[in-house]
Amino acid sequence: xxAIAAYLREKHxxxxxxxxxxxxxxxxxxxxxxxxAANVAAxxxxxxxxxxxxxxxxxxxxxxxxxxxxxxxxxxxxxKFLALTRQPEFLNAMFGYGSLLDDADDMVPAxxxxx
Numbered sequence: 001x002x003a004i005a006a007y008l009r010e011k012h013x014x015x016x017x018x019x020x021x022x023x024x025x026x027x028x029x030x031x032x033x034x035x036x037a038a039n040v041a042a043x044x045x046x047x048x049x050x051x052x053x054x055x056x057x058x059x060x061x062x063x064x065x066x067x068x069x070x071x072x073x074x075x076x077x078x079x080k081f082l083a084l085t086r087q088p089e090f091l092n093a094m095f096g097y098g099s100l101l102d103d104a105d106d107m108v109p110a111x112x113x114x115x
């Protein structure tokens with residue numbers, strides 16, 4: 001991802017959207033989330049840059065999940081992600097992925113379900 005960040009910086013192109021799916025869950029489980037967060041921090045961003053995440057509900061729920069659905073997509077501002085992941089206590093937390101869920105006030109559903 002470093003080469004991509006360098007190329008985008010050279011062109012003066014900020015990232016508008018970065019789709020992660022649910023890869024962060026696996027990065028936390030393998031202990032490599034810190035390196036991923038550092039790579040994301042290297043990407044050029046502006047105030048509108050957004051991370052798109054997929055949350056898969058397993059035994060719980062997510063505030064904006066549509067009833068009966070097993071997943072939801074969320075939009076998360078880059079700035080908030082970077083602020084959160086720069087905190088040592090976040091990266092050292094056993095349930096750091098959950099901390100992103102706890103921060104749901106700053107996320108919005110990517111799609112609004114039909115009633």
